[in-house]
Amino acid sequence: MRSPGLLSVMVHADYHGSLKGAARVLLLSVAALLALAFVPWLRFEVPVSVNVTLHTTFETVSVIVSALVFSVGWHTFSKQNTSNVALVCSAFLGVAILDFAHLLSYDGMPDFITPSGNGKPISTFMAARVMVALAVLAIALMPWYQRVGRRWQTSLVVCSVVFAVSFSVYAMVEPALIPLFFVPGRGLTPFKIGLEYGVIALNLLAAAGFYRRMRQPQPYPVVQLFTASCLMALSELCFTLYASFEDQYINYGHVLKVMAYIYVYRAMVISMLEAPYRQLELARSELAENEEKYRLLFENSLDAYMLTNVNGEVYAANPAACALFGMTEEQLIRGGRAAVIVEDDPRLAQLLELRRQTGRASGELTMKRADGTRFEAEISSAVFTDGKGRSTTSTFVRDISARKKAESEILELNSNLEQRVRDRTTQIEAVNEDLERFAHAIAHDLRSPLVAIEGFTNLLERSTRDTLDSRQQHYLGRIRAGAMRMSSMIDALLDYAQYSRANLRIESLDLAEVAEKTLASLQRREPSRALRISVQKPLPFEGDKRLMTLVMENLLDICWKQTSDRSGAEISVGSQVDADGETVFFVTNNGFGFDASAASKLFDVFQIINAKNELQTTGISLAQVRLILGRHGWCIWVESRAGGSTTFRITRERPPAPVSISM
Numbered sequence: 156m157r158s159p160g161l162l163s164v165m166v167h168a169d170y171h172g173s174l175k176g177a178a179r180v181l182l183l184s185v186a187a188l189l190a191l192a193f194v195p196w197l198r199f200e201v202p203v204s205v206n207v208t209l210h211t212t213f214e215t216v217s218v219i220v221s222a223l224v225f226s227v228g229w230h231t232f233s234k235q236n237t238s239n240v241a242l243v244c245s246a247f248l249g250v251a252i253l254d255f256a257h258l259l260s261y262d263g264m265p266d267f268i269t270p271s272g273n274g275k276p277i278s279t280f281m282a283a284r285v286m287v288a289l290a291v292l293a294i295a296l297m298p299w300y301q302r303v304g305r306r307w308q309t310s311l312v313v314c315s316v317v318f319a320v321s322f323s324v325y326a327m328v329e330p331a332l333i334p335l336f337f338v339p340g341r342g343l344t345p346f347k348i349g350l351e352y353g354v355i356a357l358n359l360l361a362a363a364g365f366y367r368r369m370r371q372p373q374p375y376p377v378v379q380l381f382t383a384s385c386l387m388a389l390s391e392l393c394f395t396l397y398a399s400f401e402d403q404y405i406n407y408g409h410v411l412k413v414m415a416y417i418y419v420y421r422a423m424v425i426s427m428l429e430a431p432y433r434q435l436e437l438a439r440s441e442l443a444e445n446e447e448k449y450r451l452l453f454e455n456s457l458d459a460y461m462l463t464n465v466n467g468e469v470y471a472a473n474p475a476a477c478a479l480f481g482m483t484e485e486q487l488i489r490g491g492r493a494a495v496i497v498e499d500d501p502r503l504a505q506l507l508e509l510r511r512q513t514g515r516a517s518g519e520l521t522m523k524r525a526d527g528t529r530f531e532a533e534i535s536s537a538v539f540t541d542g543k544g545r546s547t548t549s550t551f552v553r554d555i556s557a558r559k560k561a562e563s564e565i566l567e568l569n570s571n572l573e574q575r576v577r578d579r580t581t582q583i584e585a586v587n588e589d590l591e592r593f594a595h596a597i598a599h600d601l602r603s604p605l606v607a608i609e610g611f612t613n614l615l616e617r618s619t620r621d622t623l624d625s626r627q628q629h630y631l632g633r634i635r636a637g638a639m640r641m642s643s644m645i646d647a648l649l650d651y652a653q654y655s656r657a658n659l660r661i662e663s664l665d666l667a668e669v670a671e672k673t674l675a676s677l678q679r680r681e682p683s684r685a686l687r688i689s690v691q692k693p694l695p696f697e698g699d700k701r702l703m704t705l706v707m708e709n710l711l712d713i714c715w716k717q718t719s720d721r722s723g724a725e726i727s728v729g730s731q732v733d734a735d736g737e738t739v740f741f742v743t744n745n746g747f748g749f750d751a752s753a754a755s756k757l758f759d760v761f762q763i764i765n766a767k768n769e770l771q772t773t774g775i776s777l778a779q780v781r782l783i784l785g786r787h788g789w790c791i792w793v794e795s796r797a798g799g800s801t802t803f804r805i806t807r808e809r810p811p812a813p814v815s816i817s818m
Contacts, residue, residue, distance in 0.1 A: 166369045174369070178380040183391055184411060192396070200401040207261065210400075213409035214258040220416040221794070227423045235712035239294050239375075243307035244425065246290030249265035249315035253283035261400075265629070277336040278326040281350055282319075284391060288357035291384055291419075295364030305434035312451045320444045343395070351395045357633065358388035362662055376422040383418035386411050459552040464545065465511075467492030497521045497529060504535065514538045519555065530556045579610060609637045659699045659786060666694035666740065669707045672726040677715050686718060691729030695742065704785045709776035710803055717746030717801060743802035746796040757793060 166174055191197050201209060228244025260276035326336045335348040365381035393408030451458060459476035463469050472487045480487065480495050487494065496503060500521045515537040522532045536550040561648035612635050616628075623631070667690050674688055696703065711726065718724035733739050749757075758781045777791075784805060786793050795801040 156747070164258045166366075167372055169372050170369045173378040174381075174551065177378055177385075180288060181385050181389075181773075184414075188393065188407065190388065190408055195592060197403065199403050200399060201406060204399045206406070207330055209406060210261055210409065211258060211348070213406075213413055213512075214254055214261075216413050217254045217409075217416055220413070221247040221254060223424050224416070224420050225251065227420070238307070238497070241311050242293055242297075245308070245311035245315040246286055247419070249286055249319035252316065252319035253279045253286070253323060255321075257283065258325065260327060272717070277347065279323050281336065281347070281354075282322050282483055283359075284354050284387075284394075285350075286315075286319075287387065288361070290356045291380065291387070292357050292364070294380065295361040295384070316496045343397075345380075348395050350389050354496040355388045355391045358384045358391065362388065372391075379418050379422035383415045386415035386418065389597065390415060407752045418683045423500050447646075459554075461487065461552070463492065463548045463550060463551045465548060476552065479524075479552060480522075486525070495522050496522075497523055499738070504597065507534070510536055510538060515705060522552070528555055529561045599645075605638045605642050609635060636720075659702070661697055662700060663701045664696055664698065665692075666701065666703065666707060667692045667728065668694050669700075669704050671693075673708050674726070677711065681715075684719075686724035686726060689725070689727040689729070691727075694728070694730055696740075699783075703787075706780050706783050709780050713776065714742060714744035714746065714801075718744050719746070721746045737807055739804055740805040742805075743800060743801045748797050748799040748801050 224247040225244045226603055228240050228247070255625055257276045257279040258277065289495050294642075304762055336344055336350075362381050362384035365377050365384060390408045390411035393404045393411065397404035398407070399405075451475050453471075455474055459479040460473045461469055461476050462471040468491050469488045472484045476487065477484055482490070482494070495518070502518060502520055504515045506518050506520065509518075517533070517535040520532055520534050523529050533552075533553045533555045535551065536548050538546055538548050541547045556796065572757070612631055615625075616631055670690050674690070678684065699748065707728075711728075714726045718726065723748060724744070726742075728742050729738075730738050730740045758777045789805055789807060792804045793808065
């Protein structure tokens, strides 16, 4: 697998291609300079007359390119008002003036103010190089789109022109500048060579700045400016090597300088002239792509869509609209709104008025097809202004006939269901009344033989008291006890039925207060009982006070009986919070317990537990407790073990969460 090169790591992918081209130009330029330095037959001096022509050509091109950079930059600044554009055009206007002064002062040119040659052109040449290097470095370091005003640009241009003209005039009239750069017979001075290396450093810093900016896409041709900076640095290196004004180094340096200026001009043209056209082409491409998207959306929409004006004239209709109304697009355009809308629908005027006031409207209308059939439709319409300044509306239409039919069927089903519920409720109420009458009738019919049994056993006991032995009296007592038990069972059934239908009167109450009153009543009934009672206070509860009192009486009565034979008996009433954050009420005792098989039947009708842990069909108290708590939205659970404690827990109607209760 090929590893990524330095170029792909350091530079954004957008610049890979153009940077490779720039690298080839720079490598060829360096190779040419090395060849001039190390290949003997490439070392030459051009005759003075030819050299003057070459130099004039190079400098003329430089002046023209510099002027073009200024003109392009000045025109672009009027559009963009960016600081870098102002800096470039101002600097190159000054460079054009300095290079022109340099051209006039060159060896072989006619005397201008003072005699030409003998190093006179070097001062203006160096001033131009320093100005270009500083301007390019500033561009590399400053943000490209930093906005400035026209006054700031004018100030830069004035400063550049004043400096260039003043320095050119001074260089021409003051011969004392010449020895700073060139000594006839000896060549370049150390000051001039050092200044050239300083300019090289400025150009290399600018190139590094442009290269660093290539890590991210930039809004200007950064590769061209990078190449120009490198070529200017290479050109300045040539100007440190020449020994005469006619050798190979000075001529090759001028070639590189012209190339660098052309790259700068190319960058300005791309950034200032070509870029807007490229952006326009990109915008056109995006516009065409968006138009294609909207065309596909228009043609493939499942909903009917029409483009109209506020008066109902149709401009366009998609295939779904044509299929919905059974017309072609031409027919819809000719017929307009009147061809598809039922004009006498009162909802039409309301929708049009709403759209006129708010610019948009939605609702339901009755519409018609080409064959005259009508259907219910859902309309969504909005007004906007198109590119021609016309008030245009976009209207979506959806056939909701099937939905309306389904809604009608649902309403009919609901109406039928409500009637069926009322009928069934009436039937249930009638059945409940019949059951209540039946229960009372059965109770009356069952009580009659019980009364007879109890009465005759009393007569039999009184008449045969002296003649019956103890066994016979025992049998007679068991008959009376069975009759009494049967009577209590009938009363319990009637109570159970009453509790299932009793109206609940929900109020705030304290179960702790109810428990204390119940336990006090039990202690008055058996004052000799010694046991420890614990009631947590308060125990707030929302429920029917009469029925919840019955719940506590039944639970505490069971606990009282379970602890009757237990020494150190304990009964506790309280509440705790389970793992789900819900309140759990509990009633617990340490009397005899029972195993799990007994717990499954404990809340059935007529089931209680005796002291021998046996189930007897002699009570209904816990069944009543479950019934009453269920009507309040609560349920009861029991935890017990044979020979151990028993705990009744009252929770919301859900599986109980773990909770720990200690005696």
